[in-house]
Amino acid sequence: MLSHWRSSSTYEVEDLLHYKDLIPRLEVALRKFSKLDSAEVIQPVRTTVPLQKYNGFLGLMPAYLVHEDILCTKLVCFYKRESGSTLPSTQATVLLFDPEYGNVKAVMDGEVITAKRTAAVSAISAKLLMPTKSDVLTILGAGHQALSHYHVFTETFSFKEVRVWSRRKETAERFAQSTQGHVTVWESVEEAVNGADVIVTVTGASEPVLFGQWVKPGAHVAAVGACRPDWRELDDVLMRQAEVYVDSREGAVAESGDIILSGAKVFAELGEVLNGTRPALREKTTVFKSLGMGIQDAVSAKLVFEQWKNKH
């Protein structure tokens, strides 16, 4: 089947999952994950099955949060698509289990969960690490993650200017037309990030698109794409000049080409900053390298399930 099927579950999850509920739960989960002695969170590094023939991979993302008793796994397929393709690059399904008996309690769409929880975690990173006075937000990429990031960043913060760049100008223009607030479209990354306080990279690139020489000192970069060990979104200069924060060290050193290939050192996990065990170096140039975690899907799925039960 070549066309993309958005099930009713996609719309249902969209209605049930809200950033105001999701962000505090993600913060709690990130805190627990980063406690050194924590036996409360079980989350192996994602298993990936490369599909080289099709330029993609299947990822399996199980997690168990012991205290909350949430057992969950996401199955996600990601493909690098040709410019102009209308097929989705991410397709995902989330399974929520009853941990006591092992039965599946719910099967739900994972695309909205992936879009919203990833953007919400980037917003948590920005809350902790962006310059105190942040006026300009630039989004590089104009797909699903670009939109969810636009929504949560404009809901959570008050930027004076929002800019977008995409490798095809028409896509960036369509993106700008689809948003409620005013978004300016830029033709080059260099111009789009000039003077930006916060930069979100949400592209399908496997070579750097953002170069350190263009980034304002002290800016915060939420780097969401490039999730394979040989893929890049950011260049070596940026990776080496910035303080690098991650969601999971273990995940980052296994999966992030930006970290592995640049040799950059990870300064802290977001959960360590939330726990107060590592500082938020807001005045420095910071990169939050996001890879995505099973626990983020697990708390999102639990929230969706709770909201669904309240309605039925």
Ligand SMILES: NC(=O)c1ccc[n+]([C@@H]2O[C@H](COP(=O)([O-])OP(=O)(O)OC[C@H]3O[C@@H](n4cnc5c(N)ncnc54)[C@H](O)[C@@H]3O)[C@@H](O)[C@H]2O)c1
């Ligand atoms: N960190 C996480 O938790 C997480 C979660 C989901 C997705 N992602 C990643 O986020 C990125 C965006 O995902 P999405 O769902 O928005 O995808 P999408 O296909 O909806 O959008 C991708 C965007 O990147 C652009 N793009 C593709 N190839 C490019 C290239 N070579 N150079 C520059 N731009 C390019 C496309 O034109 C489009 O604007 C992907 O890399 C995906 O793997 C990360």
Ligand SMILES: O=C(O)[C@@H]1CCCCN1
């Ligand atoms: O954490 C995730 O859900 C995504 C899936 C696609 C690739 C990157 N990470």
